[in-house]
Amino acid sequence: MTDSTIWTEKYRPQTFEDIKGQKKIVERIKAFVDQRNMPHILLAGPAGVGKSTIALVIAKELFKETWKNNFLELNASDDRGIDVVRNTIKEFAKTRALGNVPFKIIFLDECDSLTKEAQQALRRTMENFVTSTRFVLSCNYSSKIIDPIQSRCTVFRFKPLTKEDIEDYVMKIATTENLNVILAMVMLEK
Numbered sequence: 001m002t003d004s005t006i007w008t009e010k011y012r013p014q015t016f017e018d019i020k021g022q023k024k025i026v027e028r029i030k031a032f033v034d035q036r037n038m039p040h041i042l043l044a045g046p047a048g049v050g051k052s053t054i055a056l057v058i059a060k061e062l063f064k065e066t067w068k069n070n071f072l073e074l075n076a077s078d079d080r081g082i083d084v085v086r087n088t089i090k091e092f093a094k095t096r097a098l099g100n101v102p103f104k105i106i107f108l109d110e111c112d113s114l115t116k117e118a119q120q121a122l123r124r125t126m127e128n129f130v131t132s133t134r135f136v137l138s139c140n141y142s143s144k145i146i147d148p149i150q151s152r153c154t155v156f157r158f159k160p161l162t163k164e165d166i167e168d169y170v171m172k173i174a175t176t177e178n179l180n181v182i183l184a185m186v187m188l189e190k
């Protein structure tokens with residue numbers, strides 16, 4: 001990793017143990033990974049609380065070195081439209097997972113930006129590919145996700161990180177980067 005890597009990536013947790021807060025969620029999701037079996041998952045909560053991070057950790061822990069082949073990340077609000085998203089999903093889902101996990105993972109970010117019609121189409125796609133894929137969906141507000149999708153997913157509601165967790169995290173970065181720690185703490189107070 002180069003020095004110019006942005007810190008959100010450089011310090012993104014790589015394992016379940018590194019994720020701050022969200023203890024119950026981490027515990028349950030880790031159990032799915034240990035069993036090599038999981039339902040579709042809906043991650044709901046505000047920005048910057050670990051939703052994308054946990055989706056990546058699931059893939060890394062499940063598939064290890066082949067995770068990039070078995071994990072597809074898409075943004076539901078892709079400018080090119082939901083048809084592009086759907087076609088990409090179909091292409092990815094039609095081949096079997098590599099390795100000893102019987103499914104691939106599709107991480108679809110910002111699902112609450114999808115119209116109700118697009119969500120209906122997504123629901124059908126989820127059904128069509130359920131034997132070969134599991135979906136990890138992420139949204140800010142689960143209330144914006146249609147019931148038929150919610151009922152097909154195990155829903156996890158993320159909480160904002162506590163001030164202590166954020167302080168821990170900032171201190172760790174400050175130490176590693178040789179930053180003035182006092183400055184970092186003052187900025188947090190604002």
Ligand SMILES: Nc1ncnc2c1ncn2[C@@H]1O[C@H](COP(=O)(O)OP(=O)(O)O)[C@@H](O)[C@H]1O
Nearest residue numbers: 008009011012019020047048049050051052053
């Ligand atoms: N629970 C957490 N524990 C540790 N770092 C976190 C956590 N949540 C967010 N971060 C930090 O913030 C960055 C953005 O988090 P991300 O998972 O992308 O948030 P979002 O919930 O918006 O998907 C991560 O790369 C990581 O550096």
Ligand SMILES: [Mg+2]
Nearest residue numbers: 051052109138
């Ligand atoms: Mg995210």
